[in-house]
Structures are given as C-alpha cells and as structure tokens.
Amino acid sequence: MTDPQTIIQAKEISVHYGSKKVLDNVSFDIGENEVTSIIGPSGCGKSTLLRSFNRMNDLIPSAVVSGEIIFHGQNIYEPHLDPTEIRYQMGMVFQKPNPFPKSIYDNIAFGPKVAGFTGDMDQLVEESLQKSALWDEVKDRLKDSALALSGGQQQRLCIARALAVEPEVILMDEPCSALDPISTLAIEQLMRELKKQYSIIIVTHNMQQAARVSDKTAFFMNEGDNIGLLIEYGDTQKIFSQPEHKTTEDYITGRFG
Amino acid sequence: MALILEGILDPRNYSNKRWRAGIFEQIIKVILLLVSAISIITTVAIVSVMIFEASLFFQNVSIFEFLTETRWTPLYSSKHFGILPLVTGTFLVAFGAMFIALPLGLMSAIYLSEYAPDKVRQVIKPVLEVLAGIPTVVYGYFALLFISPILQSISESVKVFNAASAAIVMGIMILPMVSSLSEDAMRAVPRSLREGAYALGATKLEVSLRIVTPAAISGIVASFILAISRAIGETMIVTVAAGQNPTFTFSPFVPIQTMTSYIVQVSLGDTPTGSIEFQTIFAVGITLFTITLTLNMISQYIVRRFRNVYD
Numbered sequence: 001m002t003d004p005q006t007i008i009q010a011k012e013i014s015v016h017y018g019s020k021k022v023l024d025n026v027s028f029d030i031g032e033n034e035v036t037s038i039i040g041p042s043g044c045g046k047s048t049l050l051r052s053f054n055r056m057n058d059l060i061p062s063a064v065v066s067g068e069i070i071f072h073g074q075n076i077y078e079p080h081l082d083p084t085e086i087r088y089q090m091g092m093v094f095q096k097p098n099p100f101p102k103s104i105y106d107n108i109a110f111g112p113k114v115a116g117f118t119g120d121m122d123q124l125v126e127e128s129l130q131k132s133a134l135w136d137e138v139k140d141r142l143k144d145s146a147l148a149l150s151g152g153q154q155q156r157l158c159i160a161r162a163l164a165v166e167p168e169v170i171l172m173d174e175p176c177s178a179l180d181p182i183s184t185l186a187i188e189q190l191m192r193e194l195k196k197q198y199s200i201i202i203v204t205h206n207m208q209q210a211a212r213v214s215d216k217t218a219f220f221m222n223e224g225d226n227i228g229l230l231i232e233y234g235d236t237q238k239i240f241s242q243p244e245h246k247t248t249e250d251y252i253t254g255r256f257g
Numbered sequence: 258m259a260l261i262l263e264g265i266l267d268p269r270n271y272s273n274k275r276w277r278a279g280i281f282e283q284i285i286k287v288i289l290l291l292v293s294a295i296s297i298i299t300t301v302a303i304v305s306v307m308i309f310e311a312s313l314f315f316q317n318v319s320i321f322e323f324l325t326e327t328r329w330t331p332l333y334s335s336k337h338f339g340i341l342p343l344v345t346g347t348f349l350v351a352f353g354a355m356f357i358a359l360p361l362g363l364m365s366a367i368y369l370s371e372y373a374p375d376k377v378r379q380v381i382k383p384v385l386e387v388l389a390g391i392p393t394v395v396y397g398y399f400a401l402l403f404i405s406p407i408l409q410s411i412s413e414s415v416k417v418f419n420a421a422s423a424a425i426v427m428g429i430m431i432l433p434m435v436s437s438l439s440e441d442a443m444r445a446v447p448r449s450l451r452e453g454a455y456a457l458g459a460t461k462l463e464v465s466l467r468i469v470t471p472a473a474i475s476g477i478v479a480s481f482i483l484a485i486s487r488a489i490g491e492t493m494i495v496t497v498a499a500g501q502n503p504t505f506t507f508s509p510f511v512p513i514q515t516m517t518s519y520i521v522q523v524s525l526g527d528t529p530t531g532s533i534e535f536q537t538i539f540a541v542g543i544t545l546f547t548i549t550l551t552l553n554m555i556s557q558y559i560v561r562r563f564r565n566v567y568d
Contacts, residue, residue: 059455061374084458092456098449101472110467111457158453165457 004031007169007199008053013067015048015057015228022048023228025067028218030169035191035200037210037236040220041251045228046203049220050171053201054090055083071169088115091162091198095174097154099146099161104129104138107146107157111165124164132160133190152183159190163198170194172202176209188213207252211240219248307546310539317533323540329503329514331537332523338537340544342503346513347545349420350427350495351488353509357428358484362435363470363477369436370443371465382440385433393430397497400426405498414510418500421509427494431484438483442476443469475563482556486549492517516545 008030015023023045030036038046048057055076057063068075076086099107108125117124125142129135134156138149146157155175162170172191176184191200191213204210210217217240218233232239232248243249315323318338326339365385369378404422408415415421446469454468470477500512501522514522520538528534 054456056452056456059452084460087456087458092453094449094453094456096449098447098453100450100453100468110454110459114454114457114459114463114467161453161457 004034006030007032007071008201009068009070010049010052011068011070013049013052013065013069015045015052015066016064017060018062021227023052024226026220026228026230027067028230028233030199030201031216032199033195033197034215035195035202035213036216036218037214038201038203038218038220039205039207039210039251040231041222042205043227044220044222046220047173048228050092050173050201050203053169053171054087054092056087056092058083088165089167090169090171091159091165091167093155093158093162093170093172093175096178097151097158099149099154099157101145101147103143104146104149104157105142107161108164111161115165128160128164129157131163131194132156133186133193134160150183152179152186155179155183155187156190159187159194163194167198169199169201172200174203174205177205184209207240211236219243219245219251221247221251223247304546307539307543310536311543314533314536314540317536318540327505329519331534332526332528336533338540339505340516340541342505343514343516343519343541344544345505345507346420346495346499346503347489347515347517349507349509349513350424350499350515351485353421353424354427354431354488355481355485357425358432358435358488359481361428362432362480362484363439365432365436366439366443366477367465367470369440371461371469382437385436388430389433391430393491393493394497396426396430397423397494400494400498408510412510416500416511418498418502418512419510420499420513423495423499424509426498427488427491430491430494431487434487435480435484438480439473439477442473442480445476446472475560478563479556479560482552482559486552486556489552490517490545490549492521496521516541520545 006029009027010030011027013023013026014021026045026049038049040046051057052065053069053076055065057065065077068077070076071086071089074081100110102110105125108128109121112121112124126135126139129138134153137153138144138157146154149157155178159170159175176187179187188209191202194200195215202210202214214236216234217236219231219239221229221231223229232243232245234244239248240252243252323338323340325341326337327341328337328339329342330337365381369382373381400422401418404425405415405417405419408419408422409417450468450472451464454464459468495515496518499515499518501514501518502512503514503519504511506513519541523534523538
C-alpha cells in the first residue's frame with residue numbers, strides 16, 4: 001500500500017486553557033481519504049486536538065493554541081485568516097447529536113445558506129441526505145422537525161448537515177457514544193463509504209471502533225504531570241497488533257484506562 | 258385534622274423526640290397551608306367584589322353600549338358609558354411602549370447572551386435591572402417634564418399631556434423585563450446548538466439570529482406578552498403624563514386617558530359609594546383584569562406549546 005497524500009499537518013501543537021496545559025507539542029500528519037482515529041483515556045486532549053483543526057477552540061476565551069496546522073500548504077492559524085472560512089472546509093460532528101430545532105430540510109440548508117450557496121438547494125439537500133444514508137427514511141417528511149428523529153437518525157442528519165457545505169475533512173468527536181449498537185454500525189458503515197470522498201478524523205473511546213474503521217491511529221496519554229502527549233501514531237493494524245510503546249500496549253489490552 | 262394527628266399523638270408509636278418532631282411538622286404544615294390560602298382567598302374576594310359591583314353597573318348600562326359606544330363621560334351631566342376611548346388610550350400607550358421595548362430589549366438580550374464577555378455582562382445586567390427599581394411616579398414626571406418638552410420642540414402640534422411621552426418612558430421601564438427574560442431564554446439554549454452552527458462556518462450574528470433566537474422564541478414571545486400585560490396595567494406613568502381626557506383617538510400626541518388612570522381619577526375624587534359613577538370603576542377594572550388575565554394565559558400557553566425540549 002502506498003502512503004496516501006498528506007492533507008493536514010499538525011506541527012508542534014500545544015493548547016492551554018488559561019494556565020493549564022491540555023495538549024503538549026503534538027506533531028503528526030493526516031492522510032487524505034483515510035480515517036484517522038484519535039484514542040486515549042479521558043482528559044488527554046483528544047477533543048481539544050480535534051477542535052484545533054477547525055479553530056473551534058477560538059470560541060473558548062481562555063484557550064491559547066500554539067504551533068501550526070498546515071492545510072493546503074497554509075497555516076490555518078495565520079492571523080489574517082477567517083475561522084469561518086476554515087470551518088466550511090472542515091465539517092464537524094459532535095458527541096451528542098445536536099440537530100437545530102428546525103425542519104430536517106432547514107437543518108441541511110443552514111450551512112449552505114450561511115456560506116452563500118446560490119445553487120439548487122433541494123438537490124443539495126437530497127444529495128447530502130443520500131450521502132449520509134438517511135434519504136430513504138426521511139424523504140417524505142423533510143418539513144418535519146429534526147427533533148422527532150431517533151438518536152441514530154439525528155446523528156446521520158448532523159453528518160448530512162456537515163456534508164452539505166462540501167468540506168474536505170470531517171471531524172468526528174465520539175460520534176457514536178450516545179448511540180445504540182445498531183446505529184453505531186450504521187455510522188461506521190457510512191464512514192467507510194465517506195472516506196472515498198473525504199478525509200475523516202475521529203475521536204473515540206471505543207477501541208474496537210478505532211480498530212474497525214480507521215486506517216491510522218494516534219494514541220494520546222498523560223504521563224504524570226505531562227498532559228496531552230502523543231505517545232504513538234501509525235497504521236491502525238500495527239498499533240493494535242504490535243505497538244512500539246509499552247504504554248500503548250497496556251492501554252489497548254485494557255490494563256488501564 | 259383529628260385523623261391526621263391520631264397516629265402521631267399516640268406516644269407508643271414514637272420515641273419522645275420523634276413524637277415532638279412529628280407534632281411540630283404537622284403544625285408547620287397547617288401554618289403554611291393557611292398562609293398560602295390567604296393569597297388565594299384575597300384574589301377570590303377581589304374578583305367577587307369586582308364582579309358584584311360590575312353586575313350592578315351592567316344593570317344600568319347594557320354590555321352592548323359599554324363595548325360599542327365611543328364616548329366615555331360618566332362624570333359629566335350627559336353620561337355616556339363607552340369603554341372604547343379608555344381601551345384605545347390604554348393600547349396606544351402599551352403598544353407605543355412595546356415599540357420601544359421590543360427591539361431594544363431583544364437587541365440587548367442578544368448582546369448580553371451572545372456577545373458580552375462575562376465581566377461586562379456581570380455589570381450591565383444588574384444595571385439594567387436597576388431600571389426596574391425606579392418608582393413609577395419618577396418615570397411619570399420624567400415623561401411629563403423631560404420627554405414631553407422634547408417632543409413639543411420637534412412638533413408644535415404635540416400637547417403637554419400625550420400618549421407618546423408616556424409610551425416612551427414606559428418602554429424604557431419595561432425594557433429590563435423584556436431583555437432579562439429574553440436573555441434567560443437565550444442562555445437556556447444548549448451550547449451544543451451554537452457549536453453546531455459555528456462548526457458550519459456561521460458567524461456570531463448568524464448564530465444569534467438564526468439559531469439562538471428561533472430556539473428561544475417561546476421564552477422571548479412570553480417575555481413580550483408579559484411586558485405588554487405589565488404596560489397595560491401600569492398606572493402612575495399614564496396618570497401623570499398621558500392626560501385625563503378619554504378621547505377616542507389613535508393620535509399619540511394628544512391627551513388621552515387609560516383604564517388605569519380613569520380608576521385613579523374616580524377613586525381620588527368624592528364620588529359617592531353606590532352611585533353609577535362609583536360602579537364604573539369596577540366595570541373598567543373587570544375589563545382591565547380580563548385583558549391582562551387573557552394575555553398572561555396566552556403567554557403561559559405559548560411557553561408550554563412552543564418550548565423545545567432539550568435533554
């Protein structure tokens with residue numbers, strides 16, 4: 001297997017909340033059209049790292065990000081860049097499904113509208129819902145409230161909503177942690193489908209999930225006072241079969257965490 | 258009572274200390290019941306007196322005349338009993354006040370909930386709420402002695418007593434109510450919705466107007482209706498600044514009279530108890546009560562009906 005092209009490079013990323021360090025000097029490359037999973041115990045900076053990729057940490061007043069995220073040859077933290085422009089290119093799916101209290105249709109249309117989309121909205125909504133494998137279930141009730149959908153459907157709606165702005169990267173923050181096993185399998189199936197077109201970064205607590213869906217795995221850990229360290233990064237298969245570090249092995253075999 | 262206390266009074270059931278604690282609990286319960294009954298009894302009494310006196314009034318004046326006649330002159334020798342001038346006067350001031358309070362209140366709620374840094378919010382919110390603590394008579398004279406002359410300097414057709422200056426000041430008075438309640442509703446919108454919208458590339462303004470405001474709409478509308486209801490029931494500002502002329506008009510620049518200031522006018526005078534003039538204040542009172550009660554019920558219905566339930 002040839003190495004895929006790099007789409008995002010994280011270079012010496014550190015994040016502080018006030019005086020508290022949550023991510024320590026992390027560098028690694030994300031491959032295009034791959035699923036990269038970020039695993040590790042709670043509080044080791046996984047979500048913080050994910051939120052650094054689309055500058056969502058900007059919304060937290062006390063957060064300070066240092067280092068560079070190189071995307072298309074440009075550091076997204078360049079001061080002149082508008083974070084909203086970056087977010088058009090990086091869709092995000094959250095831990096708990098968070099559909100807007102609007103109709104299914106309006107949930108999908110919201111992103112394109114704020115991005116100034118002027119094309120055929122009906123078609124875009126249909127395509128987005130088809131990509132997230134929700135179209136057949138909702139095509140007859142697009143005007144119904146999104147809150148009436150089941151949890152699994154809501155999460156697929158949130159994926160469709162993220163896809164509607166035509167991003168290149170999809171960031172997923174424990175997207176299945178609030179879902180039942182069947183909905184989880186549906187989302188995982190969807191991720192395999194989506195990576196043909198998109199690059200996916202997923203934070204997960206579920207190691208079987210990381211092993212099932214991802215091509216590369218990054219393992220994060222705290223060691224004593226050193227918070228948010230990238231311990232090991234590489235092919236998922238290798239990380240789960242012959243990890244280089246003792247800590248990684250202990251974690252994936254469930255000896256702690 | 259006896260049945261409730263029966264088991265408790267039997268000392269065999271309790272140790273001495275437990276037994277006394279049980280008695281104490283029962284006494285507290287009865288006291289609290291009586292106290293809460295007082296407010297209910299008072300309300301029932303007020304409403305009954307109002308209905309009784311108003312029914313005497315409606316023995317002399319038909320409801321049809323009361324609701325359709327456009328002259329209100331119970332204190333003159335040629336008496337007409339049409340509530341419409343008082344109703345239009347009241348709504349002129351109340352809607353004028355909403356015209357000020359609604360946009361300003363909503364904008365300050367959006368600012369406080371979405372834009373203001375925590376430190377700024379902690380200062381502005383209490384300051385806004387201080388506005389609610391200013392005595393209404395002060396607002397009334399502020400309207401009469403400060404706002405009216407300004408309006409008069411703009412146009413000569415504005416009279417000293419007018420609905421507009423009362424409405425402007427009343428708008429300022431109910432502004433904190435609108436902004437504070439709307440802001441509470443907006444802050445109750447889950448953070449995850451805002452994040453979802455930001456992650457799609459929405460700006461702060463788009464998140465505020467297209468996500469947070471619609472999601473909080475039930476609370477916002479309820480705050481509007483409560484504020485209208487408050488404006489309709491407000492007495493002092495209109496008594497001081499809006500005039501005492503029950504005129505059937507939609508012009509905000511001439512003296513008018515509201516339902517509340519009419520009641521004040523009659524109550525202060527030497528109207529003999531039991532006369533038709535005296536009974537009019539109950540007829541006006543019950544009209545006022547019906548309007549505000551209806552508005553409060555609508556607002557409660559809206560809160561329940563349109564609330565989005567987030568877990």
